[in-house]
Amino acid sequence: MTAEPLEHFLDRHEQLTAPFPASLPLVLRRVHESDLPELQRLDAEVFQEVAYPGFLLRQLYDMYAEHFLVLDDGTGRLRGYVLAGTTALGRDSWILGLGVTHDRRRNGLGRELMTAVLDRLRRAGIEQVRLTVEPTNRAAILLYRSLGFDPEEPDGGLRPDYFGPGMHRRILRLDLTRGR
Ligand SMILES: CC(C)(COP(=O)(O)OP(=O)(O)OC[C@H]1O[C@@H](n2cnc3c(N)ncnc32)[C@H](O)[C@@H]1OP(=O)(O)O)[C@@H](O)C(=O)NCCC(=O)NCCS
Known part of the structure; x- marks a missing residue:
């Protein structure tokens, strides 16, 4: 993995090209509005009958884009995501989604997504x-x-x-x- 902590890269560039042990280098970055259709496809692939409906993903993006990270394989496909929702007044949060596509599992990506979002929550003062x-x-x-x-x-x-x-x-x- 990267020698420098992931969040330092995310701070400076909002995205990171990490040498993930997979055929294509994956980019871990914040989700963009234009990702929403592909994100919905990914969520349905990973979670099937318990996937979020598209309208809810849209609104989760509207509320929590700060803590919504995706793995982009550079071909227009997303291979994983993590989403954390935070409370407006408290210092509380929930992980609302974490998924990696079947073909990329057991490569440390779930851990990378979680570590990155936990670092962001910590730096936002979430307790x-x-x-x-x-x-x-x-x-x-x-x-x-x-x-x-x-x-x-x-x-x-x-x-x-x-x-x-x-x-x-x-x-x-x-x-x-x-x-x-
Ligand atoms: C859970 C999930 C995100 C893990 O992603 P991943 O990229 O495969 O996980 P990692 O490679 O980072 O593995 C991290 C740790 O998770 C555990 N783990 C992951 N897959 C495992 C498996 N099939 N069997 C046992 N342990 C496993 C291990 O402790 C592993 O650490 P190790 O590699 O040092 O043994 C992935 O399996 C997934 O998307 N599952 C379907 C969606 C889901 O269940 N999401 C969570 C909802 S709460």
Whole structure:
């Protein structure tokens, strides 16, 4: 990965060409309005029946573009994204989306996306970040746990029917003030 922390590049140039271990160099950058159709395609590819409807992605972009990062492969295709939503008055935030296309998984990209957005949240003065994850989503849970997320008690973070009947979720939380 880059010798210099990712966020230093993002600060100076708003984008970074990183030597990701894939056939094409991917650019990690903030989302642009013109990305929205491709972002919707990517979200549908990764999340299928639980993908965001296009109108909601549009409004999430309107509200949270600061914390909306994509992986651009340079051919017009996006290969991953992460989105964090922040509260207006508090110092709270939620990861609202994280996905990498199948063909690019297990290359450290999910971790790069998360690390980049967590750095941005920290620098914006956000104090905690939470997320929901399917209790059976081992890959995502291992990634989040390795980044320092812990279950939000009670019940080890398990929230039955959180998104409706049968749609259980686990809530994980990271204290962003640790180590400040
Ligand atoms: C979760 C997801 C974003 C991970 O992206 P990725 O680029 O493959 O992840 P990384 O290569 O950065 O892996 C980071 C860590 O995640 C864990 N991990 C990722 N994929 C894993 C798998 N298939 N099995 C076990 N652990 C896995 C490992 O701890 C890994 O660290 P390691 O490589 O040191 O072992 C990706 O699998 C994805 O898009 N899944 C579908 C969408 C989704 O579930 N999003 C999260 C919703 S809460």
